[in-house]
Amino acid sequence: MAISTPSSGPSGGALTEVLELILDRGVVIDVFVRVSLVGIEILTIDARVVVASVDTYLRYAEAVGRINLDNKKAGVPELMEGRKTEKAIENATDKLGELFGGIFGQPAKDAVQVEPGKEER
């Protein structure tokens, strides 16, 4: 399911998107809780996949190389609409600057492009 910027108001959300709220929030009297964890564990894993994360330092380093070299590679399809090219990132960064009134400082336009000479591989 694609996640897109809302254009016509909020949605009810998929079960996985509200799972944590249902399981961990709200009022409870512990002594009256009766829950089978087997089904829930599977759903919890699904919910985590929605915002899958891999963030070791090495992977960051790898990713830095990837955005410089493989700009045209397709994005993670289920999470985000659109393709993330270098240009899109620049444009969006500019927009962020507009929106937040330059709190973040001006990005250097050419900084993403790194040594075109090394791009074979």
Added chain:
Amino acid sequence: MSDPTRDSSGATASPQATSQYVYAVIPAADAASWAGAEGIDGGVRVVEEGDLAALVSALPPDKTPGRREDLEAHRRVLGRAIERGTTIPMRFGMVMDSDELVRERLLQKHGPELSEMLRDLDGKVQMTVRAFYAEDALLGAVMSANREIARRAAALQGLPEVQTREERIAVGEAVAKAVDERRARDEAALLDRLRPYADDVRVDPAGGDRVALNAQLLVQRERRPELDEAIRDMGAMLKGYVALRYIGPLPPYSFTALSLEPNENED
């Protein structure tokens, strides 16, 4: 009174009358509007006590909720409740052994707290706002703003990984730090834009690399159109950098996170 309530270890059921699955507490004044909604294992009923009412449905004594359908039913009933009026959501899995127990141990014993909560939540709903970075958008922004890191990363391209392992880790660490800072600033900036529309805000952990913001807003129903518009505008402006996910109206799960009897066993 010592009704043999079960603990979460799921002791086997004794043959007795059906249990009651408890979904929510609502004002008794709203009870009349409840009829015919399907719950986890049967129709939703209302158990009233004074100014308060609990939404319940019968559950076989040997059944332990936890399947996807059970969660869906729980969400469906609560979604309907918040559409109709002020709602205190119960956490998933609250099962009491009889209507009497629902009255005594929930509505009477905790009546003052529940009534106060209902007053505080009157006319309010919860809206979830999550912001997801477009793929590599966060990294791209960080690299744009940190030329030194970009230069060091570039110098590593094409070199054998084994020889450059230390520098790769060092660069990665510098990137990670810059990414964290950027994400924190983005989160703060997004929150600043949302706060004016909310009576209260809870920020949940991001839960992933791609998540810029995971916020729960308590919003007055009549202010919803303003918030909807603000979200639309932000979404349009940030397109390509972050995508917003806007979910609701939900019962105020995050603003009722409360264990009424945290360490109690049985009395």
